[in-house]
Amino acid sequence: MPLTVLPLIWVAAAFGENIRFSKHNLSVSGPGKIKAVSESQICIFCHTPHNARQDIPYLWNRRDQTVSYIPYQSSTLFARVSQPTGASKLCLSCHDGTIALGAIVSEPEEIRFQGGLRFMPDGPSGIWTDLSDDHPVSFVYDSNLAQARPGLADPTLLPPAIKLDNNGQLQCTACHDPHDDTFGNFLVMSNQFSGLCTSCHAKDGWVVSSHALSNARWNGRGASPWLNTDFQTVAENGCENCHQSHAAPRPVRLFKHVFEEDTCLGCHNGNVATTDIASELTKQYGHFVQDSSGLHDAAEDFSYGGVRSHVECEDCHNPHMANGNPSPGAPRVSGANTGVSGIDAAGQQVRRTQNLYAICYKCHTAYNVIPTLRIYRQIDQFDTRLEFNLANPSFHPVESRGVNLEVPSRLSPHTVNSLISCTDCHNNNDAMGPKGPHGSVFEYLLERNYITLDFTEENPSTYALCYKCHSRQSILADQSFARHKEHIQDEKTPCSACHDPHGISNTQGNPINNSHLINFDVKIVSPDSRGRLQFEDLGRFAGQCFLTCHGAEHSPERYPED
Numbered sequence: 001m002p003l004t005v006l007p008l009i010w011v012a013a014a015f016g017e018n019i020r021f022s023k024h025n026l027s028v029s030g031p032g033k034i035k036a037v038s039e040s041q042i043c044i045f046c047h048t049p050h051n052a053r054q055d056i057p058y059l060w061n062r063r064d065q066t067v068s069y070i071p072y073q074s075s076t077l078f079a080r081v082s083q084p085t086g087a088s089k090l091c092l093s094c095h096d097g098t099i100a101l102g103a104i105v106s107e108p109e110e111i112r113f114q115g116g117l118r119f120m121p122d123g124p125s126g127i128w129t130d131l132s133d134d135h136p137v138s139f140v141y142d143s144n145l146a147q148a149r150p151g152l153a154d155p156t157l158l159p160p161a162i163k164l165d166n167n168g169q170l171q172c173t174a175c176h177d178p179h180d181d182t183f184g185n186f187l188v189m190s191n192q193f194s195g196l197c198t199s200c201h202a203k204d205g206w207v208v209s210s211h212a213l214s215n216a217r218w219n220g221r222g223a224s225p226w227l228n229t230d231f232q233t234v235a236e237n238g239c240e241n242c243h244q245s246h247a248a249p250r251p252v253r254l255f256k257h258v259f260e261e262d263t264c265l266g267c268h269n270g271n272v273a274t275t276d277i278a279s280e281l282t283k284q285y286g287h288f289v290q291d292s293s294g295l296h297d298a299a300e301d302f303s304y305g306g307v308r309s310h311v312e313c314e315d316c317h318n319p320h321m322a323n324g325n326p327s328p329g330a331p332r333v334s335g336a337n338t339g340v341s342g343i344d345a346a347g348q349q350v351r352r353t354q355n356l357y358a359i360c361y362k363c364h365t366a367y368n369v370i371p372t373l374r375i376y377r378q379i380d381q382f383d384t385r386l387e388f389n390l391a392n393p394s395f396h397p398v399e400s401r402g403v404n405l406e407v408p409s410r411l412s413p414h415t416v417n418s419l420i421s422c423t424d425c426h427n428n429n430d431a432m433g434p435k436g437p438h439g440s441v442f443e444y445l446l447e448r449n450y451i452t453l454d455f456t457e458e459n460p461s462t463y464a465l466c467y468k469c470h471s472r473q474s475i476l477a478d479q480s481f482a483r484h485k486e487h488i489q490d491e492k493t494p495c496s497a498c499h500d501p502h503g504i505s506n507t508q509g510n511p512i513n514n515s516h517l518i519n520f521d522v523k524i525v526s527p528d529s530r531g532r533l534q535f536e537d538l539g540r541f542a543g544q545c546f547l548t549c550h551g552a553e554h555s556p557e558r559y560p561e562d
């Protein structure tokens with residue numbers, strides 16, 4: 001028998017005991033702070049057996065709203081959301097704060113509330129008329145929507161506790177049962193381990209992600225990351241680690257904090273997660289997520305430009321898929337970067353890249369990068385993707401093995417077939433700290449020291465980054481270049497004076513003049529008296545230079561000497 005024709009006495013018998021001890025008991029016997037002065041009937045605030053509204057079922061006893069609402073919207077919302085309908089509009093007749101709580105149809109005068117209260121007071125129960133910061137309601141949730149929006153479960157697979165209305169719309173009552181507060185917040189089922197959320201939001205990779213599995217707890221220092229729940233671990237909180245279904249401080253995607261990074265750093269500050277990323281972002285060089293706000297969009301497409309320059313945690317991490325799996329080997333992504341979009345070697349956006357360099361290419365391209373710290377090269381190139389192109393005259397082996405297969409200084413375990421990742425050079429300077437290019441004390445966000453100033457005293461620390469993969473002993477023994485020691489130790493010329501560590505684009509350089517990563521720093525190296533500034537490759541361990549450096553003209557200088 002549908003509820004619309006059930007006698008009210010049956011309704012009270014079925015639901016009364018559950019309501020009696022909940023905040024929805026607004027009568028004088030109610031346990032909450034909001035309760036009537038003398039009204040003893042519990043159900044009357046919503047239902048009446050006589051003189052109920054005829055335009056609404058459920059023996060509805062509340063007056064109609066005449067207000068317009070601001071619905072939730074975002075770039076990743078595929079559903080069509082407009083004004084509230086059905087049960088959602090009924091819930092809002094109290095929770096939007098526009099109609100007095102005691103203004104019911106069956107009584108000529110308002111029911112009076114203690115303390116002179118008339119309308120919904122400020123607090124977590126106030127939904128108000130701006131629904132842009134609340135989970136969307138009153139939209140058709142069908143199989144077509146589930147197919148169009150990745151990550152949504154097909155509604156035919158929803159658990160029995162979650163019900164759509166007769167029009168197939170998702171209403172407040174899909175998540176809340178106003179008559180039963182067994183699970184708290186009148187939820188239709190427990191949301192421990194995000195059981196309620198994940199019934200509809202079936203995100204790929206979630207079930208094996210760190211946020212779904214971690215038993216990490218708050219250590220009691222700083223602010224609690226879980227003010228809205230009683231759950232004690234990351235796994236138990238699940239979606240609620242980051243999202244807030246109602247009155248979200250950051251409306252789009254319902255984040256718990258106004259600034260995106262605060263949602264992440266509320267746990268990743270050493271107080272829940274073992275790694276303290278927040279401290280890394282205070283170093284001199286880094287990907288400073290705190291410097292931009294409101295610019296990141298989950299639907300942004302970097303492959304066509306037009307994306308305003310920014311860096312946010314979500315640019316490199318997918319919180320629904322991130323896990324603790326190590327990288328299977330350079331340049332593949334590790335679990336921490338699983339499920340992140342990128343720009344591939346061809347310049348096309350990839351929804352979920354398998355290669356770490358593609359994540360870097362999203363920003364470090366001609367479209368989006370803002371050059372700050374730089375060396376003035378003979379051939380300037382700000383598009384990092386072009387610097388690693390496999391057709392280039394030389395490049396470090398990020399996308400594929402390098403062009404030069406004979407490198408005497410190469411240290412084990414590297415071989416001619418070895419690949420490296422961007423994070424082999426750009427990373428945390430503290431080997432014991434959290435991995436990744438969050439922050440570093442070294443310029444260019446490098447893992448180790450790499451001085452690019454002229455007249456630098458050579459030692460193991462000065463070029464520590466180079467010596468990570470290249471044998472200092474081999475280089476100073478001139479095994480690959482007959483004058484390495486003379487240049488970097490005797491003349492105190494930095495490695496960067498001659499070598500461009502990423503690579504030289506084939507659109508600008510050639511194998512004769514730009515092999516071995518040769519691309520001069522023009523602040524140190526200048527043309528010779530005839531205006532020539534070039535290196536020429538003459539074959540195995542041989543070449544010649546036309547230039548002026550430290551006052552000495554090379555017109556040319558050859559190696560090995562004739």
